[in-house]
Amino acid sequence: MPDITLRRATAADSKRLTQLVRTSSAYAGEYAAMVDGYQVGGSYIEHHPVHVAVDGDGDGRVLGFYALLLDEAELDLAFVADRAQGLGIGRMLIEHMIGEGRAAGLDSIRVVAHPPAEEFYLRTGARRTGTVRPTGHIHWARPELRYDLTADAA
Numbered sequence: 001m002p003d004i005t006l007r008r009a010t011a012a013d014s015k016r017l018t019q020l021v022r023t024s025s026a027y028a029g030e031y032a033a034m035v036d037g038y039q040v041g042g043s044y045i046e047h048h049p050v051h052v053a054v055d056g057d058g059d060g061r062v063l064g065f066y067a068l069l070l071d072e073a074e075l076d077l078a079f080v081a082d083r084a085q086g087l088g089i090g091r092m093l094i095e096h097m098i099g100e101g102r103a104a105g106l107d108s109i110r111v112v113a114h115p116p117a118e119e120f121y122l123r124t125g126a127r128r129t130g131t132v133r134p135t136g137h138i139h140w141a142r143p144e145l146r147y148d149l150t151a152d153a154a
Helices: 011-023 029-035 042-047 089-103 115-123
Strands: 004-008 050-055 062-069 074-080 108-112 127-132 142-148
Touching (some): 011 042, 011 050, 011 062, 011 074, 050 089, 062 089, 074 089, 089 108, 089 142, 115 127
Parallel strands (some): 074 108
Antiparallel strands (some): 050 062, 062 074, 127 142
16 A cells, blocks of 8 residues: 545635546546536535545645534535546545544445445445435436444444
8 A cells, every 4th residue: 555645625726626527537437427516615615524635645636635614514525536447546535534533433324336336335434315306407316325433332
């Protein structure tokens, strides 16, 4: 595993996080509409807990990030760069998110998942709670999952 630094994102990270979202191969084909024109704006980053994993070897490449909406107790965004898939970065981000949720006093965190990511969330401890029906420009059902933050809390 590469040397990774996990830190709170800043508005200056906006372009790099937006680029990661728009170039994610997980959103190719039928899912491309979901990220077409999507932007992770500076004000969004400043108003929500967004944490970014960067390469700690000196170049600061963005390897992944997540955004947790505390008021809604929901994981809003979670991405790992294509080149960093399989390195444990996604698991590290989820573990950090769970810690942040517990520190904020949340009992659980909801996830409306990108369908191909459902297995990842299940492997990291989420449980399936339902299905979100298609709406707007999203023409496919999405799995709804939940992380229980009261289980195994230390």
